[in-house]
Amino acid sequence: MKDYLAETASQTAGPYVHIGLAPQAAGFNIFEKNFSHVLTNSHTQGERIIVEGRVFDGSGTPVRDVLLEVWQANAAGRYNHPADQQTDKKLDDDFRGWGRTCSDFDSGVWRFDTIKPGAVTGRDGRMMAPHLNLWIVARGINIGLNTRMYFSDEQAANETDPVLNLIEWEVRRKTLIGKREQRGDEVVYTFDVYLQGERETVFFDL
């Protein structure tokens, strides 16, 4: 396109992504303020949840040097961003809606401590089911992968979600559902991501 500048080319985040984005995971302290996998503080509104999982490569081996970011709406279903003009829903000053996590170098397990988001109005006024937007980078991933996690206890909303319904293969929609369980006092959603293979997760071109 005339006069339109090409986006800078992506390159892999590499094995040492932690140094830049999560230095404590790389093994040292440098910044006073650090980004975190905990999205909430004690005043944040909404149901407390833990989202955890692993990312698997095409051989079924956990990817143990992966970094994920989450972006989500607040409990009322509004994003903390000026482009979200759903003014009927309140902003929550105690919730940015963004977090960053790294997998454990041994087990490959990552987790976010967050709240369950509300439903957000999608294109042309169609409601989207509650979901988390996830972005995944690692050594061997040449361009960050975008996916969504939906909630297993939102079956009715999931059935009418415009994005899930865009996926022609019903069997593949299941790859986007985090499974809810009660673990002691905690609500945990398990969301495993498969980069490749029979269970390959659906990834999006946003």
Add this chain to the structure above:
Amino acid sequence: MSKELVHRNYDSHPPAFAPGYKTSVLRSPRNALISLQNSLSEITGPIFGAKDLDPLDNDLIMNYAKDGLPIGERIIVHGYVRDGFGRPMKNTLVEVWQANAGGRYRHKKDKYLAPIDPNFGGCGRVLTDENGYYFFRTIKPGPYPWRNQASDWRPSHIHFSLSGESFAQRLITQMYFEGDPLIKQCPIVKTINNDDAIRTLIAELDTHAAVPLDSLAYRFDLVLRGHRATLFENRTQGAV
């Protein structure tokens, strides 16, 4: 009137599966990506501010100095972050990380025999200003060998992470240095099948920005996907 992102042109990016970079073989999705039209989930994204950072965060020469200065060639890296329409991307979080002058990373998984520099952390971050401008100060990273083919070497490079203003603009890339003969041999550079795109990753020596008797400078500009306005809505008058 809302804003949407111009669709991503994958011609300027590496494919997921690039067998010359062996790790990508088992870590690349094989199904086509599902293309979405933008909703609020893609147009919005986290907003960062001065309170997330500290003033020294963009000075890699000083931000981990313990009992002296890091060893290596002192450089300033600076440039502009713009969107595809050339508009400045202000308030974008730019995070960088790199090896030290000997090609060693301060990371518990890096076992390369070159030594750790006790005065160098190797990471920094800064927010772009009103004009999309950013700068930081560091030492030039060294090249290092890595396991791909037995004798592959990474050219000197600095990793860049950019937030943009929308989650769909999120980007990670690597900056290389003008004149480095290792660039054209690098299997990671060569995942990109587009010479124009590769050229935009190579920072140029910027003698006008060098600080006399102190530091050389390199200029590195970046482009994120552009926002275009949605001029017309297709919702009928009766709809809410």
